[in-house]
Amino acid sequence: xxxxxxxxxxxxxxxxxxxxxxxxxxxxxxxxxxxxxxxxxxxxxxxxxxxxxxxxxxxxxxxxxxxxxxxxxxxxxxxxxxxxxxxxxxxxxxxxxxxxxxxxxxxxxxxxxxxxxxxxxxxxxxxxxxxxxxxxxxxxxxxxxxxxxxxxxxxxxxxxxxxxxxxxxxxxxxxxxxxxxxxx
Numbered sequence: 001x002x003x004x005x006x007x008x009x010x011x012x013x014x015x016x017x018x019x020x021x022x023x024x025x026x027x028x029x030x031x032x033x034x035x036x037x038x039x040x041x042x043x044x045x046x047x048x049x050x051x052x053x054x055x056x057x058x059x060x061x062x063x064x065x066x067x068x069x070x071x072x073x074x075x076x077x078x079x080x081x082x083x084x085x086x087x088x089x090x091x092x093x094x095x096x097x098x099x100x101x102x103x104x105x106x107x108x109x110x111x112x113x114x115x116x117x118x119x120x121x122x123x124x125x126x127x128x129x130x131x132x133x134x135x136x137x138x139x140x141x142x143x144x145x146x147x148x149x150x151x152x153x154x155x156x157x158x159x160x161x162x163x164x165x166x167x168x169x170x171x172x173x174x175x176x177x178x179x180x181x182x183x184x
Contacts, residue, residue, distance in 0.1 A: 027165055027178070029148035033078045042071065042122070042132045043168075045096070047149035050079035054087075054096050058122075058130050065130070070108050070122055071098050120144065125171075134166065136179045142168035 032046045035053055045054040052075055058065055059072040073096055075085040087096055097113040106124040110132065121133045131143045146167040154160035165180045 027148060027167075027180075028150060029146065029165060029167075032148075035076055040072075042130065043144045043146060044076075045147045045149070048151040052077050052079050055084075056098065056132070067102065070100050071110065073098055131171075133171075134168070136166065136177070140170065140177065142166075142177050143171055144168045 028048075029046055032051050033053065035041070035044050035055060038057065040057040040060060042056045042058060044056060055074055055076050057072045057074075059069050060066065073087055073092070075087065077083050077085055086092075091097070093113065095112070095114050098110050099113055099116070100122070101109040103109055103121070108122040110120040110122055111118060119134075122130060123133060124130050133141055134144050135141050144166065146165075148165045148167070150162045150165070152160050152162050163180050163182050165178055167176070167178045169176055
C-alpha cells in the first residue's frame with residue numbers, strides 16, 4: 001500500500017490503538033483555536049503540526065438531518081485564512097471521512113473510514129438535540145467534543161505520535177472529562 005495512505009490511516013486512528021490513560025488535566029490542545037459553536041456542530045479533531053481543524057457537523061438537507069449521510073466532515077483552515085474547505089477525496093476515503101449506519105429514527109452508529117472498530121453514536125436527546133457519544137475505557141459514556149492527536153517530531157510519512165486525547169462532557173452534569181491514550 002502507498003505510504004501516504006498508510007500515514008493517513010494511522011494518523012486518524014491513533015486513538016484506537018492506544019493504551020487508554022484517564023486524565024483530568026490541561027493539554028497542549030487547549031492552546032489551539034476553539035471552533036465557533038455553530039448550530040450544526042458536533043465535534044472536531046485537532047492535531048499537530050498545525051492548527052487546521054477537522055470539523056464534524058450534522059448534515060442538514062431541506063431543513064432535516066440527511067438520513068443517508070447524517071454527518072458532514074470538512075476542514076477549518078486556521079493555519080491559513082480560517083477558511084472552510086472540503087476534505088480531499090483521499091482524506092475522505094482513507095482517513096477522516098465517516099461511515100454511518102442508521103440504528104433507529106434517533107440514532108446512528110458512526111466510525112472513521114480508516115478504522116471501523118472504534119464506534120461513536122449520533123443520537124437525538126429528549127429535547128431534540130443531536131450529540132455524538134463515545135464510551136471511555138472506564139465505561140463512562142460521554143458527549144464527544146474534541147479529539148486531539150499529539151505529534152512530537154517524526155516525518156510526514158512517519159510521525160512520532162505520543163498520544164491521542166478524547167474530550168467531552170458527562171450527560172446530565174456537563175462535567176468535562178478527558179481520556180488520554182498513550183501510543184506504544
